[in-house]
Amino acid sequence: MTRYKRQDPEITRRKFINVAMGTTAAVGGVSLLSTLGAANPVFRLTADKMPPLEGDILVHAEESKEGRPITVADLSTQLVRAWAMGKDEDGNDVIRKGDPNNILALYRFPQGQLVAPTNLEATVDGQIVAYSDICTHAGCSVSDSDINAGQMRCPCHSGEYDPKRGAIVTGGPPPKPLAQLPIRQDGDRLVVAGFFLTPPYPYHNSEAEWNNVKQEVEEALT
Numbered sequence: 001m002t003r004y005k006r007q008d009p010e011i012t013r014r015k016f017i018n019v020a021m022g023t024t025a026a027v028g029g030v031s032l033l034s035t036l037g038a039a040n041p042v043f044r045l046t047a048d049k050m051p052p053l054e055g056d057i058l059v060h061a062e063e064s065k066e067g068r069p070i071t072v073a074d075l076s077t078q079l080v081r082a083w084a085m086g087k088d089e090d091g092n093d094v095i096r097k098g099d100p101n102n103i104l105a106l107y108r109f110p111q112g113q114l115v116a117p118t119n120l121e122a123t124v125d126g127q128i129v130a131y132s133d134i135c136t137h138a139g140c141s142v143s144d145s146d147i148n149a150g151q152m153r154c155p156c157h158s159g160e161y162d163p164k165r166g167a168i169v170t171g172g173p174p175p176k177p178l179a180q181l182p183i184r185q186d187g188d189r190l191v192v193a194g195f196f197l198t199p200p201y202p203y204h205n206s207e208a209e210w211n212n213v214k215q216e217v218e219e220a221l222t
């Protein structure tokens with residue numbers, strides 16, 4: 001697993017705001033933004049707030065089994081939520097859930113069902129795929145659709161995504177697909193193979209901001 005080496009580099013103010021606002025960021029955010037803007041505190045990018053990193057193990061996010069490594073057998077065509085788990089500066093396991101935007105959605109589809117624009121090289125055997133589970137419209141957590149079979153649906157404003165086609169937007173207001181996270185298999189475990197392939201929420205509209213986050217993380221790891 002990736003080990004966090006340097007202590008407490010600064011986190012960007014924008015990222016902290018999204019952490020503070022959680023996965024239901026959009027509604028009622030003005031007063032919180034105003035408060036944060038006035039306070040202008042110093043924010044820190046700690047190991048638990050880092051985005052999923054290469055070498056992290058994927059673990060269950062569901063409360064009853066949180067932290068348990070996810071195996072291939074745990075996955076199906078139904079969404080399984082996951083966190084990435086790495087190491088802190090002392091070598092202890094750390095689940096990267098300090099930033100709620102780090103929540104992930106995992107699927108396992110029968111061979112041949114995952115198609116472009118899914119990056120199949122970033123999946124396990126073209127069958128297991130991982131995405132950010134945070135809607136690119138306003139940051140809600142996305143679920144399986146109970147209306148359109150095989151689709152993902154955002155409960156906040158009915159955004160829809162197709163998890164078999166790179167989580168492209170198939171309905172509603174989301175401006176961008178869910179970001180795909182590259183993964184690989186290591187024995188029984190599923191392991192993160194690198195950063196998200198495209199900027200995840202809340203950086204989905206700014207490649208530059210996402211690049212800054214990645215640079216910040218890489219500096220913290222050297």
Ligand code: FES
Nearest residue numbers: 135137154157159
């Ligand atoms: S937050 Fe609006 S559709 Fe998801």
